[in-house]
Amino acid sequence: MLGRLLAVTGGHRVDMADFTAMLDAVCAERGWVWAHALQPEAQRWLREDLAGEWDAVLLHDIPGLHMARGRMPEPFGPSAGEAAALLGLLRAGQGLVVTHHALAAWPLWDAWANAIGGRYLYAPGTLRGVEMPASGYRMAVHHVDVLAPQHPVCTGVEGFEVDDELYLCPVHEEDVQPLLATTASMDPTLFIDTVRVLTEGHEHACLPGPPGSRLVGWAKAALNSPLVYLQPGHGPETMRHPMYRRLLGNAIEWVASADAHAWARANPAEVE
Numbered sequence: 001m002l003g004r005l006l007a008v009t010g011g012h013r014v015d016m017a018d019f020t021a022m023l024d025a026v027c028a029e030r031g032w033v034w035a036h037a038l039q040p041e042a043q044r045w046l047r048e049d050l051a052g053e054w055d056a057v058l059l060h061d062i063p064g065l066h067m068a069r070g071r072m073p074e075p076f077g078p079s080a081g082e083a084a085a086l087l088g089l090l091r092a093g094q095g096l097v098v099t100h101h102a103l104a105a106w107p108l109w110d111a112w113a114n115a116i117g118g119r120y121l122y123a124p125g126t127l128r129g130v131e132m133p134a135s136g137y138r139m140a141v142h143h144v145d146v147l148a149p150q151h152p153v154c155t156g157v158e159g160f161e162v163d164d165e166l167y168l169c170p171v172h173e174e175d176v177q178p179l180l181a182t183t184a185s186m187d188p189t190l191f192i193d194t195v196r197v198l199t200e201g202h203e204h205a206c207l208p209g210p211p212g213s214r215l216v217g218w219a220k221a222a223l224n225s226p227l228v229y230l231q232p233g234h235g236p237e238t239m240r241h242p243m244y245r246r247l248l249g250n251a252i253e254w255v256a257s258a259d260a261h262a263w264a265r266a267n268p269a270e271v272e
Contacts, residue, residue, distance in 0.1 A: 003032035005252055006054040008046075010039025011062030012101045018236040019060070026249045039063050048088025055256035056095045060233065064106035065122060072199055073122040077108040090115060090223035090271065093264060095255030097248070100233030103169065104135075114271040115222035117229055118171035118213075123195045127170055136168035136191030136206040142184035144216060144232070144243075152254045153179055153219060153228055153247065160243040165234035166191075168206060171213035175269065180217030180230070180247075187211055217247070219254075221269040226260035 007023055009016075020036075027034050032055075037045055039061045046057070066074040078086065104120040106112040110128060113119040119127055121135045141163045146154050166184055168191040188206040196204045216231035228251040232238045239245075254260050 003027075003030065003055045003253070003256060004053075005032055005034040005056050005058060006037055006045060007034055007058040008037050008039065008042045008061045010042060011065060011105075014060065015236055015239070018239040022239040022245060022248070023058075026245050026252070030249050030253060032252070043082055043085070046089050047085035048092045051089050051092035051094040054094075056097060056252045058252065059096060059098045059102040059105070060100065061102055062104045064108065065104065067122065067198060069198065069201065073195065075107040075123070075125070078106055078112075083109065083111070087111070087223070087271070090225045093224040093226075093261055095257075095260060096222070096225055096227045097251045097255055098227065098229045099248070100165070100231060103167065103229065103231070111271045113170075114172070114175070114269075115225075116227065117176045117218055117220050118169060120167055120169040121194070122198065132170060133207070134193055134195035135170075136188060136193055136212075137165050138168075138191045139163070139234075140166055140184050142166065142182045145181050145183060147178045147181055151177070151179055151219065152257070152259070153217075153250045155250055157243055157246055157250070160241070162232055162238055162241055162244065164232045164238045166216075167231060168212040171215050171218075173213060173215060176215070176218035176220045176229075178215050178218055179228075181214040182216050183214075185211075186214055221264040221267045222271055224261075224264050224268050226255045226264040228255055 023034050098116050124134050143161050145159050146157055148154055188209045191206045192203045193206050219228050
């Protein structure tokens, strides 16, 4: 029986030619089929009564944020109906793979940051009651170490180099099962302040502070849903990378598996 994947984009520019080529290749190799949904219309698929229509859902989107050059980002929360639908989806155990900039989704809703394991902030904000600065980013050729070689997501994956965007942002390390880490320096002064680029059009370094998290991949439960986050995924170089494609395929297969669902049900994680 063919596996079925729903890939969701929207809210951030994506190289759709390479994104499509990547998913075509990954799904062909695994015997899956996939479909694409674009935000905000994609939200209609993300609800409890449709959990299981897709064996896995890939989120590569940023709902909840209006962005335009020269203006402060304008975050907004999900409607009461959207929030209830998303929580219902997690209670129903829908397997989710979250990639790259989707860590910035729903920036006013802590439950979603709790669900996925952290948040990338395009503007200063509050997370778990703590005031946070805007997050930072930088492009870097960096080495990714495999921290959990026995985990199904890491099957056949060896440490690799990738030219991709690194994030300086809050990660709830205590809530996740680490899978991947970068060896790159996470000194904040090496990163570019996101909000100043958006509002001023110029690059400014983030202020000095403690080093950011080195984690760039993890697994966790979100209510009853098995979830994997992969930070790489910025552009064509990564989407064409054989190790990244293997990781992504492994993650999709794992969150759809009976073992992953049993693990999540045995370790349900509250998000509110």
